[in-house]
Amino acid sequence: MPAYPYAEQPFIRPPELDGGRTDAPVAIVGAGPIGLSMAIDLALKGVKTVVLDDNNVVSVGSRAICWAKRTLEIFDRLGVGERMLEKGVTWKVGRNFHGRDEVYSFDLLPEAGHKYPAFINLQQYYVEEYLLERAREFPDLIDVRFLNKVTGHEDGGDGVRLSVETPEGTYTLDARYMLACDGANSPTRTRMGLDFSGQTFEERFLICDIEMKGSPFGDHDTPERWFWFDPPFHPGKSALLHKQPDDIYRIDLQLDAGADPEAEVAPDRVVPRLRAIVGDKPFRIDWLSVYRFRCMMLDRFVHGHVIFVGDSAHVVSPFGARGGNGGIQDVDNLGWKLAAVLKGEAPESLIDSYDEERRHGAEENILNSSRATNFMTPKTPAEALFRAETLRLAHDQPFARELINSGRLSRPCSLAGFPLQTPGGGPVVPGTAMPDAPLGGDWLISLVQGDFTLVGFGNVRLPAVPGIRRIGVDQRGDYPCHGDAEGFALGRYGMGLAYLFRPDGHVAAVFDAPTAAQVGAARDRALGRIPAMQEAV
Amino acid sequence: MGARRLYESGLGGSGDEIYAALLEAHKGLSEAESEALNARLVLLLANRIGNAHEVLELIETARSYTG
Ligand SMILES: Cc1cc2nc3c(=O)[nH]c(=O)nc-3n(C[C@H](O)[C@H](O)[C@H](O)COP(=O)(O)OP(=O)(O)OC[C@H]3O[C@@H](n4cnc5c(N)ncnc54)[C@H](O)[C@@H]3O)c2cc1C
Numbered sequence: 228m229p230a231y232p233y234a235e236q237p238f239i240r241p242p243e244l245d246g247g248r249t250d251a252p253v254a255i256v257g258a259g260p261i262g263l264s265m266a267i268d269l270a271l272k273g274v275k276t277v278v279l280d281d282n283n284v285v286s287v288g289s290r291a292i293c294w295a296k297r298t299l300e301i302f303d304r305l306g307v308g309e310r311m312l313e314k315g316v317t318w319k320v321g322r323n324f325h326g327r328d329e330v331y332s333f334d335l336l337p338e339a340g341h342k343y344p345a346f347i348n349l350q351q352y353y354v355e356e357y358l359l360e361r362a363r364e365f366p367d368l369i370d371v372r373f374l375n376k377v378t379g380h381e382d383g384g385d386g387v388r389l390s391v392e393t394p395e396g397t398y399t400l401d402a403r404y405m406l407a408c409d410g411a412n413s414p415t416r417t418r419m420g421l422d423f424s425g426q427t428f429e430e431r432f433l434i435c436d437i438e439m440k441g442s443p444f445g446d447h448d449t450p451e452r453w454f455w456f457d458p459p460f461h462p463g464k465s466a467l468l469h470k471q472p473d474d475i476y477r478i479d480l481q482l483d484a485g486a487d488p489e490a491e492v493a494p495d496r497v498v499p500r501l502r503a504i505v506g507d508k509p510f511r512i513d514w515l516s517v518y519r520f521r522c523m524m525l526d527r528f529v530h531g532h533v534i535f536v537g538d539s540a541h542v543v544s545p546f547g548a549r550g551g552n553g554g555i556q557d558v559d560n561l562g563w564k565l566a567a568v569l570k571g572e573a574p575e576s577l578i579d580s581y582d583e584e585r586r587h588g589a590e591e592n593i594l595n596s597s598r599a600t601n602f603m604t605p606k607t608p609a610e611a612l613f614r615a616e617t618l619r620l621a622h623d624q625p626f627a628r629e630l631i632n633s634g635r636l637s638r639p640c641s642l643a644g645f646p647l648q649t650p651g652g653g654p655v656v657p658g659t660a661m662p663d664a665p666l667g668g669d670w671l672i673s674l675v676q677g678d679f680t681l682v683g684f685g686n687v688r689l690p691a692v693p694g695i696r697r698i699g700v701d702q703r704g705d706y707p708c709h710g711d712a713e714g715f716a717l718g719r720y721g722m723g724l725a726y727l728f729r730p731d732g733h734v735a736a737v738f739d740a741p742t743a744a745q746v747g748a749a750r751d752r753a754l755g756r757i758p759a760m761q762e763a764v
Numbered sequence: 765m766g767a768r769r770l771y772e773s774g775l776g777g778s779g780d781e782i783y784a785a786l787l788e789a790h791k792g793l794s795e796a797e798s799e800a801l802n803a804r805l806v807l808l809l810a811n812r813i814g815n816a817h818e819v820l821e822l823i824e825t826a827r828s829y830t831g
């Protein structure tokens with residue numbers, strides 16, 4: 228295990244073992260990043276959950292490290308974004324090398340005026356630790372049960388009965404909804420016999436975390452993402468370097484398709500390879516593992532009262548960091564919908580929009596991740612030929628640099644065109660995840676996300692609609708108004724427009740002179756209470 | 765299988781010159797070098813066209829003659 232001090236979470240005897248019951252309407256299977264975020268999101272909306280995990284420590288071994296801006300903005304809403312940002316390593320520049328030469332670099336966030344950077348690197352065990360601590364701040368709403376393994380479930384039509392195994396006996400738990408956040412090898416998925424199909428990549432990848440003082444990033448120590456195609460130290464293969472907190476560096480090395488995982492992690496094999504990258508600086512190996520990656524998803528994420536969220540619903544290869552980041556966007560999408568259904572504010576069919584919107588997100592992530600992995604691991608002579616010539620041209624042809632694919636890094640998924648959104652125009656179109664902007668001492672994302680919110684930018688009057696929060700930017704009104712001193716907000720959203728945001732911060736509708744009736748209808752449409760509007764042509 | 769599109773001439777009377785230049789470019793190259801040259805040329809041409817829809821139609825048309 229990594230040097231990270233794993234705290235063993237206590238087993239607390241569940242009340243069901245002594246004839247007690249819980250009234251939580253939602254059971255969450257799995258306390259990974261997705262299950263924990265789900266519980267916090269629902270708690271913020273007053274919904275009680277029981278979280279069951281078969282293990283008693285946070286992420287075993289080292290897995291995810293790159294967390295995207297959109298994820299941090301969602302974590303901000305969940306109350307953990309600032310803590311993640313503070314501990315994480317911020318980076319935004321990526322460099323691609325071919326052989327010895329740098330052929331292409333990119334800056335993921337060239338503009339100012341955002342609370343969160345394009346990316347931070349933070350080990351998954353810290354992410355889960357912070358989420359768990361945050362979940363513990365809701366003792367009346369979140370009941371996290373470690374060493375509680377779900378061994379069966381039955382969907383009775385109006386709810387689910389789970390069978391749970393603990394060190395002190397077994398019990399059953401009834402919930403209206405069961406959220407399967409039980410990871411890439413989801414036992415729930417297996418139990419239900421659901422088809423999980425897609426592509427498995429034959430090549431293996433060696434994932435190493437090493438602790439080291441001093442920077443391996445050439446002559447500067449600004450953390451970046453470095454990716455090599457065919458480097459002198461690893462001929463014919465690719466390699467990736469990232470910095471993490473605590474002076475830990477992540478190195479991914481592509482191996483042969485037939486590589487033997489046991490042999491590859493042997494020190495006499497690993498150390499010389501790492502030396503070739505970091506030079507003769509002393510280092511300590513913190514974690515090693517060998518992976519084969521898959522890009523797969525379920526045909527449906529919602530099956531009656533069982534809902535799949537995160538890796539249980541979709542897995543991707545990590546180039547592009549779309550696994551965990553995609554899963555957090557699932558949480559963001561499902562949380563407010565499930566809460567609205569449970570409170571009787573929306574019809575149960577609203578849950579189907581989670582299925583539709585997030586399958587779209589997963590498809591986008593799978594498309595991007597498989598293209599990147601295919602570029603990295605050419606399978607036929609023709610694939611190898613195009614890649615070789617693309618890389619060769621990229622040394623001086625600007626256009627070819629764009630074709631180099633070392634991973635298209637996770638971006639917020641647009642939900643434009645889906646039925647919950649009210650068609651319309653504006654610089655930010657309905658369906659888009661809200662761009663941030665500084666507002667006085669605060670940030671737009673922090674003020675808006677969490678509830679249906681109507682924001683007026685510049686000269687536009689906001690009608691009062693019960694249940695909808697109003698915020699003015701660069702205007703006066705009988706609701707909270709904020710200045711836009713640097714002009715970022717109006718620059719991004721346009722002058723004289725009002726935006727209705729869903730609780731997950733996606734734009735539901737844009738208006739130039741909104742009436743209460745129009746805003747109310749857009750909100751009702753977003754809650755699935757009234758039918759979709761046809762796109763005006 | 766993708767659809768085949770039929771293209772009228774866009775060569776502006778320079779067909780013979782362009783065809784000869786293609787042959788000339790491959791003179792003295794090994795098979796592997798020729799393949800690589802063709803791949804580079806395809807990438808350059810695709811970039812010049814620059815429109816995904818048009819490039820996809822061209823790919824489908826070329827592919828439709830396979831076999
Ligand atoms: C090498 C590697 C690098 C990665 N890098 C990135 C990255 O940089 N960025 C990124 O966004 N993503 C990355 N990912 C993906 C990321 O790790 C996953 O997407 C993420 O862990 C998914 O979270 P989850 O909560 O859905 O599943 P998991 O983290 O797998 O959690 C599932 C939980 O369910 C529990 N469980 C399983 N079965 C049961 C049961 N029967 N009863 C009770 N509990 C159960 C498990 O113990 C576990 O705690 C990477 C993955 C790998 C392998």
